[in-house]
Amino acid sequence: MGYTNVKIKGIGAYQPCNIISNKYYIQAFKEIAVDVENILQKTGKNKRGIINNVNENSLTMAIKSAEKALKNANISAEQLDMIVFVSDTPEYLSPSNALIIANKINAKNANVVYDMNANCLGMLVALDQISCVMKMKEDIKYSLIVSGIYASSISREDCLVTYPMVGDAAAAIILEKKEEEIQRGIIESKYLTFSKYYENAMSPACGMTKARKDEVTEYDRKMKWIPFSMDFCPDVWAKMIKEFADKYKFQISDIDNFFLSQLTVNYLKKTAKLLDIEKYEDKFPYIGDVYGYTGATSPIIALHYALQTKNIKEGSKAIFASVGTGLILNSILYIF
Numbered sequence: 001m002g003y004t005n006v007k008i009k010g011i012g013a014y015q016p017c018n019i020i021s022n023k024y025y026i027q028a029f030k031e032i033a034v035d036v037e038n039i040l041q042k043t044g045k046n047k048r049g050i051i052n053n054v055n056e057n058s059l060t061m062a063i064k065s066a067e068k069a070l071k072n073a074n075i076s077a078e079q080l081d082m083i084v085f086v087s088d089t090p091e092y093l094s095p096s097n098a099l100i101i102a103n104k105i106n107a108k109n110a111n112v113v114y115d116m117n118a119n120c121l122g123m124l125v126a127l128d129q130i131s132c133v134m135k136m137k138e139d140i141k142y143s144l145i146v147s148g149i150y151a152s153s154i155s156r157e158d159c160l161v162t163y164p165m166v167g168d169a170a171a172a173i174i175l176e177k178k179e180e181e182i183q184r185g186i187i188e189s190k191y192l193t194f195s196k197y198y199e200n201a202m203s204p205a206c207g208m209t210k211a212r213k214d215e216v217t218e219y220d221r222k223m224k225w226i227p228f229s230m231d232f233c234p235d236v237w238a239k240m241i242k243e244f245a246d247k248y249k250f251q252i253s254d255i256d257n258f259f260l261s262q263l264t265v266n267y268l269k270k271t272a273k274l275l276d277i278e279k280y281e282d283k284f285p286y287i288g289d290v291y292g293y294t295g296a297t298s299p300i301i302a303l304h305y306a307l308q309t310k311n312i313k314e315g316s317k318a319i320f321a322s323v324g325t326g327l328i329l330n331s332i333l334y335i336f
Contacts, residue, residue: 005185006131007336009142010073010174013304014065015049015167015291016056022046025164028157036164044265048167048292050152058148059091061170063104066146069172070105075142077105080174082112082143084130086122086296088203088325089150090115101146112140120261121324122296123147123171124332128189134177146172149295154203154223161225165263167292171300184315187248187333190240194327200226201325233329234267237321238274240331244319248333252276254317255283257306261322262288262298271321285309298322312336 022040029036040046051057062085070077085098092100098113112133118125126145134140151166203223204211211221237260245252252275260268265286272280285306287298294301299320306312313336320332 002179002181003183004135004177005180005183006134006175006177007185008173008303009075009176010069010071011300011304011307012065012068012070012072012172013297013301014061014068014170016051016061016169018050018052019047020050022164029160029164032158034160036160039160040164042264042266043165043293044286044289045165045292046289048290049169051150051168057091058087058089058150058170059097059100060148061150061168062087062097062146062148062172063101065148065170065172066101066105066144069144069146069174073174073176075174077107078109080107080110080142080144081140082130082134083107083110084113084126084143084145085115086117086126086145086147087115087149088117088119088122088295089148089153090117091148097148098146101144107144110144118296118328119324119326120263120295120298121322121328121330123173123300124296124320124322124330127173127175127320128186128330128332130175131186134175141177143175144172145175146170147296147300149297151293151295156219156222156224159223159225161227162223165293167294169291169294169297169301171294171297171304173300182315184335187335188244189330189332190243191328191330192236192240193329197228198326200228230263230323230327231270233261233323234270234274236329237271237331240321241275241319244331244333250317255319256316257303257312257318258284259299259302259306259318259320260284262286262291262302263293263323264288296322
């Protein structure tokens with residue numbers, strides 16, 4: 001029996017060259033008599049790339065990461081059949097950013113191009129859904145999933161969460177469809193939604209219609225964040241992961257890598273503890289100390305880092321997991 005597998009063939013990441021350390025934010029919050037040092041230490045933030053010029057945005061970053069992914073995959077842009085751009089900070093609403101990317105990288109044979117937004121869950125939702133589309137459509141062999149997150153552009157300077165913790169970045173994945181004798185790629189995904197939190201984090205805070213009006217302040221056009229506990233996220237992920245293990249008859253110890261949301265290092269530590277994994281550092285790559293929290297791109301940049309720093313063997317199991325505004329949580333079982 002053969003399998004139609006959709007696998008990650010190449011990956012790219014991009015960070016602005018303007019790197020800002022915690023020192024800048026600690027000083028900025030001291031000026032309004034607020035101590036931000038504690039939250040930065042607890043969440044594991046140290047540095048982050050922040051756009052500081054008018055020529056860079058989510059789209060330009062996405063293009064650069066896409067070019068890197070194509071090089072890494074050793075294919076040309078002309079081989080792409082599908083491009084999906086993922087972002088909650090897109091540069092344009094029309095035309096689609098994916099269409100512009102297709103033009104800029106000369107992906108002249110990519111005829112399925114569109115944008116999507118699932119907030120911080122975006123790249124994992126795209127990875128899951130596009131894998132399904134590719135399996136159904138015979139004429140799609142290579143797809144590009146690319147995300148650019150310009151988080152600093154929507155962060156309020158008095159917000160303890162979004163302003164000091166986020167970073168701007170982009171990531172890209174090349175997916176390849178192949179007929180193989182063993183099953184690989186995405187094996188299964190799980191989702192759980194708690195929609196009651198939708199008002200706690202809204203961007204723009206005033207809504208899109210009002211954001212077009214001159215009388216609305218820049219502050220109200222940015223993201224509002226009403227603090228609430230998200231500490232249940234590791235419990236949800238651990239439950240999903242254990243269900244994968246039960247269904248597919250393997251041990252948690254058989255999972256070699258966990259590519260989780262980089263919102264806070266504490267979520268990685270807690271998830272590892274719930275799964276009885278002693279040294280989380282061995283299996284849970286954390287890049288939030290260098291990139292900051294980069295939303296939808298964060299689990300993919302963690303994968304990018306792991307591919308550069310360790311030997312990920314063919315056939316090894318991995319978990320992708322994240323959380324999106326609102327809240328929506330998911331987990332994906334993947335075999336390399």
